[in-house]
Amino acid sequence: MKKLLVLMLFCYSISSSLAQQRNRIIETKINVKAPFGNYNITVPDFSKAVKLNIVDFGAALGNKEKTTTAIAQAISKAHELGGGTVVVPAGEWLTGKIHFKSNVNLHIEKGALLLFSADPADYLPAVHSSWEGMECLNYSPLIYAYKCKNIAITGEGELRAQMNTWKTWFSRPKAHMESIKRLYNLVSAYAPLNERSMVNDTANLRPHFIQFNRSENILLEGVTITNSPFWTVHPYLSKNVVIRNINIYAHGHNNDGIDPEMSQNVLIENCQFDQGDDAIAIKSGRNPEGWRLKTPSKNIVIQNCTVKNGHQLLALGSELSGGIENVFVNNCIVVDGAKLNHLIFIKTNERMGGYVKNIYASNLTSGKIDLGILGIETDVLYQWRTLVPTVKVKLTPISKIYLENIQSTNVKFISRILGDKRLPIHTVSLKSVKADTILKNRHIHENFISGSAVKSKVK
Template sequence: MTDASTPYSRARRHALLAGLALATTGCAPLRTSGPLPQERVRATAPFPMPDISVPDFSASRRFPITDFGADQGDQQKTSAAIAQAIAAAHAAGSGVVVVPQGVWPTACIHLKSNVNLHVAKGATLLFSERPQDYLPAVMTSWEGLGCYNYSPLVYAFECSNVAITGEGTLKARLDVWRAWYARPKPHMDALVALYHMAAKGVPVAERRMATGEANLRPHFVQFNRCRNVLVEDVRIIDSPFWVLHPYLCRDVVIRRVQVRAHGHNNDGVDPEMSQNVLVENCVFDQGDDAISVKSGRDQDAWRINVPSRNIIMRNCRVKNGHQLMAIGSELSGGVENVLVENCHFDNAGSGARSTINNILFVKTNERRGGYVKNIHVSNVSATRIAGGVLSVETDVLYQWRDLVPTYERRLTPIEGLHVSNVTVGEAAFVCRIQGEAGMPVKDVSLRGVAVAKVLESPVKTENVQGFIHAA
């Protein structure tokens, strides 16, 4: 018989007591008798911005992973302990799963509703580099196309009231993912196959990408079809793919988070087909865009038909990256009501390349459709940028131009791009807009934009209607 004081016995007791409490009147642990309290976060914007509700775990019971057998020298035991602690917290109605000080090796972590994964100060969750540790495959996406692929390192599917908090670190080991950055031919062949399956409406359940040498790298953190999401105070280092990916989510707050990831496709935050999102007081040191707002790709997104809407980035510092704020190119569901304010790029990143391209970059192509409207950038400063304050390109296809055909041509209406009170030390240009002759970009304004040194022609516009550039 196992001694009742062992961690595994305590884990079983936690689960048993939680289950009994749920079934017994008057014996429920905290938060089973009513809904989890909510914090309502307000943000003002030049568009109607609803309050955002995120979970308040301050009175919830705590579930240390050490009570469930976590072992800093054993990934298998630690992974199992985290899963058991999450299950117990969920069964209790709500709970805080605590990762204490130390380095804890783990495979993928799957969150549940009403659970806060709290990585304490001095704690590091060190994620395995082995692809087999992220199987079985889960319903996810890859560059805007739905599929079954390797599990994100941290994954929440159809959850409500879910959080990652604490002053600790989530770090990805890159031993294998770094090799996958190269995107060899078998990988590109897999992406071509996925493109054709999506265009032809093959069910997502049949798009199995975690096979052979497809090598579709997983996201670091994906909240998939979730509501009331909070990510707070943690530091995230390195990533196989996109770092923070709210996908088909509603009510998301990401605050005081530090991200340093310089691998391929290492965007900081990618809100996709998500609504009511606030990213504030964060620091980004990226190998790709700091924030890239997306809304799905081509036929897949047209079928889902959910726009990204009401997204605010404020009080953030960007040390390195491709763009401070990108829109697209996966924007087929539409993007509207975006605000960037009080943000600064200071050219102080840890990567070899420490110059951002553009402050606001809108990119699309003839296959995307969707729309972009009501985008605002205000009170932003930068030291030196390789591109400009505003750039719009409507023919961005990268390698896809020759890899796959255009099944259906749909242009992207773009209107209402407003930039004000921006100061830059040096830039290649101030504004460059390449619109489509058949669908001009409309209603663009730049007010109070000052660039001390401009290396090329300051303003170039093509197929634009309603352009204002005022001091």
């Protein structure tokens, strides 16, 4: 009997060890090269992790409650095992919110569609999120990761938001404006998070589609994302983020494609954007939020991407109070016929503070652009200009902007740089930045310090 017990314990030990080995997450490093210096990104590898099919946890086609519960249970099981891949098989799966846990890969197989509910009640209770650079308690993002490590969304399937409700929230009626005014004032007063609830009948602050919040070692690869209530992919206060080979189509209000905010060590590559707003917008908090959190967006490389529509290929700001530095966009294409304002647009105002430096762009091509290749503006306030007063003046130092080998067909200007006379912009270099047709002035420049370098070879 004793020998049998010893044998059973030995076999259990071997089985447990094998399970741990099978389910372990391998952390791999990607070396990213950039003109500001190379850096490494750590991402998870789930090739040795167990696969958990949501059908085995009770998911049923057309049944939102069963599928939502099954996905949550599969994520919990994968987490308990020390790592696992939650598989969404082919078919149309109606679901509510999805909340990640560490060491989980959500894999959307080819032919699979995760169709997210348009009922705001399915995204309650409120979670620690943000709205246009201000932290608050708001509706949960459709897919949400909070303080997670080693997570991924992969596959060849589709994530789609139903817009029936969200599109009615696009307008900004007085009640909505009063709510964001209240949030702005709470942020300015450094009110604690529990006083910043934005879930009520009037705020209608739409959730992000995907938010990686205070997380690390993140991979988003292969999937198609269609529609979004708000910003589509939002790495927030996160580090080690790789986003590659994804397709985004979102033409609602504030439908940026990818918004790295106060995030570091980011690689975005081989992605396709068809946006109602900026394709990629780098941010770092609004006003006191960025000053309080003191986390710049830093070390971000964007390469080999295609833009079909969007306000900008790359925007920096206007929420940039924590600072933005070390950004490189290279070898990207804006297709002819795209509706675009600028290729690169840096925007701030006297309330933001922060800083922008070490921004590089090279090997970009585009068709017609409604405005120009490079825009830098220091008085961009949108609705905030009349909604709330300036609480504290903090100007944004902007320097070391380098553009090289860029070609467009038709623009109003090559560069429009409107600095603040109280803190002029300096060190902007344009080399081989060309357009076939320039409708107005090649360069429109105000408030440069003496000796600023703006060089351009223009057709």
